[in-house]
Amino acid sequence: MAHKATIKELAEAAGVSVTTVSQILNGKGDRFSSDTRKKVRDYQKKLNYVPNFNARNLILNNAKTIGVLVPNIGNPFFSSFIAGIQRVSREFEYLPFNFSGSNDPELENYYMKRLISRGADGMIIASSTITSETLNDTLKKNAIPYLLMDQSPLSDGDQVRTNDTLGGKLVADHLLELGHRNITIVMPENATDNILYRVKGFKAEIVAQDAQKVCHVTTIYRPLTKKGGFESAQAVVDSQATAVFAINDEMAIGLYRGLTQLGYQIPTDVSVIGYDGIDLDEYVSPALTTIQQPISRMGELATELLINRINNPRIEQQVVELPVRLIQRSSTTAPKI
Amino acid sequence: MAHKATIKELAEAAGVSVTTVSQILNGKGDRFSSDTRKKVRDYQKKLNYVPNFNARNLILNNAKTIGVLVPNIGNPFFSSFIAGIQRVSREFEYLPFNFSGSNDPELENYYMKRLISRGADGMIIASSTITSETLNDTLKKNAIPYLLMDQSPLSDGDQVRTNDTLGGKLVADHLLELGHRNITIVMPENATDNILYRVKGFKAEIVAQDAQKVCHVTTIYRPLTKKGGFESAQAVVDSQATAVFAINDEMAIGLYRGLTQLGYQIPTDVSVIGYDGIDLDEYVSPALTTIQQPISRMGELATELLINRINNPRIEQQVVELPVRLIQRSSTTAPKI
């Protein structure tokens, strides 16, 4: 059981040539006698022959592999996203390899290079800190199709996106309607474009309604993590806001802890709304009001588009926009008077 | 921009032979003039040359790849575990490919086969539903080293384990000391061995202290997910327990929601203790008392042992046991009288 059989050995054992074996095993053996076909198949089982992937791939040059780069698998958003990718990949008989870049450009570059050297046919990049340098040098130069998440609608590659502007607007609508006039946004300093659009949509709506509803908006910058949300609590309190727009659910959940620790009640003392729609939202207390993105669908679609691009390199830019919607739960209410 | 550069092209561009390039890039180029060395390196960057893994591996025959199978990336436990794996893998210049088996034996078998056909050098299997059939047929037959998590201490392969018996005992000690005498365990029906040891350790301690403290224990079976925990709430209430031992943190968090929805307060009405020590524990309200496992260290160690096994196939069984400890937070307190 020491060693793997080669096609040559199989051919010898069956008393035929390697061509015969290759053709038959690859479904192109119609022209051979059913006798030979059977013989080859029998010996295959007997020797437990499995084609050497490397040798095969060296010729065919399609590894049926896609690389996936996310910033942080710990965020349930990305595990759902990956689940979607895994599902569709299997459907198309691709194998997705995913890595957590941990917001470290060097690490991302490292994984990217490995993936490419291993013949990845394409990449899904959901990592914000990827540098355009890496992109150009590593992907474009190697002619590897890729799909960027969370990036500017103006980029020229294939895209799966959600309407972040609308999402921001929905947040504003909801909070204004509840009667909030002093709102604080908690977001990261170097925000990705999609987040900037969220904020933009939000602010635009505030301005649009300003004629009737004079409103004050504060912005607090913290890292895009539970910890970041947690640590923003004091600043949120200081801002005297009656409602907080946490730019994603992770931050919102961190904020929960921070506010609670400072003795504030949600939503009685301050309303909190998140963004993403991770499944945890229903489990925290109070259940988190949020803007829901169809996360795993985003992963599925990204995979579909990418595979389509791999198979048809020359088609036009593919852009799909998925809907977002407000899920009202228990973390937002009218402000105290 | 059309295609991946080959070593041949790089050699031509630099005006040297492929041998020269290969040797220099593989650190065996001492004998070449530093002039040539620099030239080659420069052109590598310029052309962004990355060696073709397939061709390379065809000769060297070590893919430096490990496959990882987890039941559910959505559980933060496994994302931490994977983070540990990723870290050590990189240190040893291995690349880990991880897949979520979703507790589906067929799916697990599928990924296992793909990974092997792609030359994975070893596997870390943290999936409970893996069948011994798959194990024998797919791994043993191909002489692929593997490491099983969550399995019986009696298995004969390499192991990273924690002392679940002790963990269970710590839970019992804690609850008994607080004064609880009616405790309910929430756990999955087809539990893995490590979970069974948790329960065993727990019950053994109850029995051990029974002389002084007469105690009643109920067991409720639900799937090992937030949802499972959520759905156990009514049964927990019916059991009239003053404390619940949720067999992992996910279930505990689900239970939080269920109990809250039924109008019960934690820990005032009922204490809850979890198991794992995921980072979310500090963020839920009340912060969850739990038994902490050194999760990412487990991933790191698993990787170290596996790589060691790959490099030294004949060494004796490797077993490492990591410590667990009780983290007391706010979800457990003395029962109401």
Added chain:
DNA sequence: TTGTACGCGTTATCAC
């Protein structure tokens, strides 16, 4: 109906 011979991109050997 079957087999020969070449090429895929790389590394190792050995000659220059």
Added chain:
DNA sequence: GTGATAACGCGTACAA
């Protein structure tokens, strides 16, 4: 110091 060449295992045009 440097380079030609064989070999890794497989798929396929082309011959027979």
